[in-house]
Amino acid sequence: MCLAVPMRVIEAKADGRGRVELDGALYDVDLSLIEDVHPGEHVIVHAGFAIEKLDEAEADARLALFDELARTYERESGQRVRLAAPAREETS
């Protein structure tokens, strides 16, 4: 029940309502539980409410760590097949 999904903010209105996007679909959400949210940022949405922002710098840092781990493993284990998933896919 605590599942929540990262979505990109399209519009943040003064009354705390907003629109977010996920995989090309738009949703109305309530942004009143978080402060200072701007279009282009990502928020974690649960039960129609954004409950926290997604900090992109922290996400990138963690992805870079995983990438580093994968590279080291690739070198050390001799495993060379890198599966195609890019570390980060842009939604444009």
Add this chain to the structure above:
Amino acid sequence: MIYLNGFRDPLAAAALRARIADSASRLSAERGPVRLMEVCGSHTMAIARSGIKAMLPSNVELISGPGCPVCVTAPGYVDTAVEMARRGAAIVTFGDMVRVPGTSTTLAKERARGATVHVCYSPAEAIAHAQNEPDREHVFLAIGFETTAPAVTAVMHQAATHGIPNLSFLTAFKLVPPALQALMNDPDVALDAFLCPAHVSAIIGADAYRPFAAQGTPCVVAGFEPLDILDGVEAILRQMLDGRSFVENRYSRVVKDGGNARAQELMARYLRPIDASWRGLGTIPESGLGLRPEFSTIDAEVRFGLPQREGKPNPKCLCGDVLKGKIRPAQCPLFGTVCTPIQPMGPCMVSSEGSCAAEYRYAKGAA
């Protein structure tokens, strides 16, 4: 989808598995199996879906905790909601609650007999339902952990400020840290570490687990993607190898040390800690949230003069032992035969995040 695929990279997963295997082999010389509890039901689901248990060495056990709000809701709560429905109230609820057994009936059965039960995705829908039918009392089933409580509180705030006279809330919010303390105090449970919830922690903050780390239990906050979970397990084993226990926040892209201050303030304004009854764990002091007395006008128990009942769980259902990690779901005699997701005997089989449902769906009874 942005920020999801990167956390599923198979090669990074292989690298983490290798590290986990290495740490586990070094630990096993000194001790028995490591028992890690994944507290949160969404972790339980993610672990089952991505087959993570099979990726772990045999001496690392992942045990599902009490982190499914539906599973821990006491039967008396359902009985009380049913009584309100029988008195003519329309019930508005998250879908999972509809099939949770009370003492002798469920909301689904009551609906088949004519009760009005609206299933919603967002608690905000409760206001629309109440406004659509202004002459009828509407009761929102306010259950959930810290993740969900702020969203429901925001709706309480709207109902209180905009004056929606026919909407009230039957509260049974649960708090995660007091339940973890109760599990730590139970000598039968014997846990080595906690894989702490992702989105509960987004609200309460990683610092909330410090008391457990101080008692010698490593606590690692992890996200829901496969790499997040493996990474969390890896971090726990490393702490254990180093003989240390501290709070590590591996989901810092969402979770802050202090949590979401705005959500905490809103909750504190409307709600206060109360003793709460957990299915399987019994009553735990100050482990729930109820409406403050000054908001009794939107408190369904006050409005209907119906305090929450005691209720009795099905004595054959072993959800309590499953929730404490004492038995695996497949060890319950009803599992997969009498009790299935189509015909659930207990709440752990009802909720898609319940341990019994997760095991049934992904392992089909393999012990």
